[in-house]
Amino acid sequence: MLKVQNVYKSYPKAGSLFKKNRFTVLSGISFEIKEGECVGLIGESGSGKSTLSRLIMDLEKPDEGTITLEGESIPVWKKKNPGEISVVFQDYTSSVNPRFTVEEAIIEPMLVKENIAKTATKVTQLLDRVALPSKLLQRYPHELSGGQLQRVCIARAISTNPRFIILDEAISSLDVSVQAQILDLLKELRADLNLTYLFIAHDLQAVASLCDKVLFLYKGKIEEELLVTDLAKTENQYAKKLVSSVITFD
Numbered sequence: 001m002l003k004v005q006n007v008y009k010s011y012p013k014a015g016s017l018f019k020k021n022r023f024t025v026l027s028g029i030s031f032e033i034k035e036g037e038c039v040g041l042i043g044e045s046g047s048g049k050s051t052l053s054r055l056i057m058d059l060e061k062p063d064e065g066t067i068t069l070e071g072e073s074i075p076v077w078k079k080k081n082p083g084e085i086s087v088v089f090q091d092y093t094s095s096v097n098p099r100f101t102v103e104e105a106i107i108e109p110m111l112v113k114e115n116i117a118k119t120a121t122k123v124t125q126l127l128d129r130v131a132l133p134s135k136l137l138q139r140y141p142h143e144l145s146g147g148q149l150q151r152v153c154i155a156r157a158i159s160t161n162p163r164f165i166i167l168d169e170a171i172s173s174l175d176v177s178v179q180a181q182i183l184d185l186l187k188e189l190r191a192d193l194n195l196t197y198l199f200i201a202h203d204l205q206a207v208a209s210l211c212d213k214v215l216f217l218y219k220g221k222i223e224e225e226l227l228v229t230d231l232a233k234t235e236n237q238y239a240k241k242l243v244s245s246v247i248t249f250d
């Protein structure tokens with residue numbers, strides 16, 4: 001479904017007067033995600049995970065390399081398949097307009113595809129889908145807990161009937177017990193709606209419980225690609241460190 005080929009991305013160095021003075025964030029990234037697959041992307045903070053998700057969403061362009069969905073460039077695919085790629089970010093507080101009620105926030109992305117009359121019943125269904133009570137419809141973001149607000153963001157993400165969702169540290173800011181609940185919700189939605197996920201995280205345990213495959217992003221490159229079932233077999237130093245830390249904390 002998604003094919004990332006030899007992607008490079010650099011940014012200007014802060015404070016540098018010279019345009020040529022850039023630092024490389026991604027240097028030759030390649031991987032594929034098949035339809036229905038859930039692929040985890042693990043990397044330290046600042047390793048370029050969000051940069052990669054912005055490139056896939058076509059919010060920025062790579063310096064080199066190509067990214068395609070079902071063989072088409074992202075802008076072409078998006079035009080042909082409106083709403084079918086979605087993203088859920090880590091920072092749920094800035095992901096929704098603070099002046100929108102829960103109802104308005106969920107309706108907003110749907111308007112790309114549907115007229116307002118059709119959205120009303122769908123909002124209630126979506127709220128139910130993400131296990132939120134309908135009494136929250138008229139609440140504002142600041143009146144919700146972090147977990148509830150992230151559920152609203154997930155409802156927004158699935159409101160346009162997407163096939164592919166990028167979850168960029170979608171559970172990282174939540175309490176551990178709430179993380180587990182949201183992971184369960186993501187598993188359920190994946191199965192019920194036939195979704196394909198790119199699950200970005202720095203927590204290997206979450207990736208292991210949700211994903212089929214893991215990519216380790218390190219120093220701008222995909223250091224290793226492993227089936228979740230093969231995690232313990234890794235020879236990669238960075239992956240080993242993460243795997244052993246999970247085992248220790250258990």
Ligand SMILES: Nc1ncnc2c1ncn2[C@@H]1O[C@H](COP(=O)(O)OP(=O)(O)O)[C@@H](O)[C@H]1O
Nearest residue numbers: 011012025043044045046047048049050051052
């Ligand atoms: N628009 C930008 N301009 C300059 N530097 C950026 C920009 N976006 C990200 N960076 C830098 O690129 C690196 C990777 O950032 P990011 O993709 O957010 O990492 P991650 O999501 O893995 O924590 C960081 O050093 C960050 O400061």
Ligand SMILES: [Mg+2]
Nearest residue numbers: 049050051169
């Ligand atoms: Mg990030």
